[in-house]
Every structure is written in structure tokens, then in C-alpha cells.
Amino acid sequence: MSAPFDPSRHQASTVCLPPGPWATVLDCLCDHFKAIDREQWLDRIARGRVLDAQGQPISTATAYRQGLKIHYFREVPNEKPIPVQEQILHMDEHLVVADKPHFLPVTPTGEYVEHTLLRRLIRRLDNPDLVPLHRIDRHTAGLVLFSVNPQSRTAYQQLFPTRQIDKHYQAIARALPELEFPLVHKSRMVSGEPFFRMQEAPGTSNSETIAQVLEKRGELWRYGLSPVTGKTHQLRVHMTALGASICNDPFYPDVVNGPDDYAKPLKLLAHSLRFKDPLTGEERYFESRLTLDF
Numbered sequence: 001m002s003a004p005f006d007p008s009r010h011q012a013s014t015v016c017l018p019p020g021p022w023a024t025v026l027d028c029l030c031d032h033f034k035a036i037d038r039e040q041w042l043d044r045i046a047r048g049r050v051l052d053a054q055g056q057p058i059s060t061a062t063a064y065r066q067g068l069k070i071h072y073f074r075e076v077p078n079e080k081p082i083p084v085q086e087q088i089l090h091m092d093e094h095l096v097v098a099d100k101p102h103f104l105p106v107t108p109t110g111e112y113v114e115h116t117l118l119r120r121l122i123r124r125l126d127n128p129d130l131v132p133l134h135r136i137d138r139h140t141a142g143l144v145l146f147s148v149n150p151q152s153r154t155a156y157q158q159l160f161p162t163r164q165i166d167k168h169y170q171a172i173a174r175a176l177p178e179l180e181f182p183l184v185h186k187s188r189m190v191s192g193e194p195f196f197r198m199q200e201a202p203g204t205s206n207s208e209t210i211a212q213v214l215e216k217r218g219e220l221w222r223y224g225l226s227p228v229t230g231k232t233h234q235l236r237v238h239m240t241a242l243g244a245s246i247c248n249d250p251f252y253p254d255v256v257n258g259p260d261d262y263a264k265p266l267k268l269l270a271h272s273l274r275f276k277d278p279l280t281g282e283e284r285y286f287e288s289r290l291t292l293d294f
Contacts, residue, residue, distance in 0.1 A: 012071035022064040049073045096146040102265035105138040142270025155278040165275040169225040172267035173244035182212035
């Protein structure tokens, strides 16, 4: 028999009910989330996985009210396991630093809910207060910082938008002997097609990356990449723009359809993080134990 559902050990999504003619919350949810059929909502409600603003389970008869906040727990039936294992590199009363393997999402998204770095760490550390302080792509491996303590969370979150944290990546891509390194690449990045891709466009730059060469191995080089800004897929787009898409990239320069090939991970690693601790003033440095092979 499975254990009773404990909301405190899961992160809920929240919806503020929109204006409409519905009699019950159930009717509103069914109409608002058309990809989820009524039977699924009935099942979630029966198992206590849809809560009101006070955190109490709703019933099928709970009356609709515009603006009512409803919390629900995302589920993916028959979610496919991801056969990789994260590592915890550091843990204290404020921070957890984890090494994320390739292919594992940081947070629930799309077809991934339980098989994400966040959910795994919540279960492993028995701490539902864990919140990632930043994100890296599912295809990228390396360091991710998590806030442990809600009381100190804001201080650490501010490190990122105020650019008080140095992030360094490594990537393997084709050699670029025609360019002079180190170099700075700036561009304007906007949403592309399909929806999950980004692209460069004319206009004032909103992204910046510093690139250097760390190792030369024939036709492939190991690059050190330091993002000054933090746009989605920034390093992948910038390397493609330079003429050296990162090895095994399924999105750039072209989309490669098909299931994940665990033998061919994207050759991109979030290698190190350095910052001054906002609480103590101490210099903090963390380095991934993962490596990129040629």
C-alpha cells in the first residue's frame, strides 16, 4: 500500500480562478485546463491533491468564486524514469549545492514532475522548503544552488539579478582557429521557433558571454564560457553564432527529434560558482565534480 499523500513534501502550482459562469471550482478547472480531463480532476480531488487558499482539500461541490486561489499538484501518469543520479556537494543551514547530471530537469516541467532535481532533493533531504536559486537547462550538467531556509532566501536570490555571482561553464565544440580568444560576444536574443528555442535578432544587445579556449584537441576545443547575463540557452545560442555549436546539442543549430540518447549528452557543464556570502561576507566557491570528455 502506498503512503498517504503529504502536501508538505510536494510543491504545488497555484491558479487564481478567472472570471466565468462556473458553479463549482471543479467546473472552472475542467474548462480552464482543457488538456486535463474531468476524470483526472475528480481523481486528484478525491486524493486530496487540490487545495484551497488555506491549504485545505476542496470537494467536488466547492463553490466557484472569481479570484479564489487554488493549489494543485502536477502529476504525469506513467512518468518515465531518468537513469541518472545527482550528487550533493555541500549542505549547510542556508544552502544546498548539487551536481545535476545531464538530462535531469531542475524543476517540474512538461512531462517531468517526480524525476526532477528539486523533487529528488526534497525527498532525499526531507525538506519541502528547498527552492532553486537559479536554473540550468535539462540538457546541461553541473552546479545548482538551492535555498534551504525561507528566512535567508531573499538575500541569496538577490545575488543573481544584481550580478554578484560569477558563473563559469565549460563546453566542447569544434575548433575556431579563425577567431582570436578570449573574446566577448554580445547580441540581442529573442524567442525563436519552435517555441522552446531562442535566436539572435537585430537591435540593442541584451546578452553577453565571455569565451576563452581552455584546451585544444585536434578538431575539438574545450571552451571556458562566462555568461555576464542569464538568458535562456544563452551559451548554446552564442556558440552557434560564433560558428561552433556545442557538441550533441539537440536544439542548435537544428532541432534533433527523438528520445534522449544518454550516450551523447550535450557537452556543456556548469563548472563553478563564486560569490561573497550575503550573510557573512565570506568568499564562497563551489566546483562541479563532473567532467566533459572529448
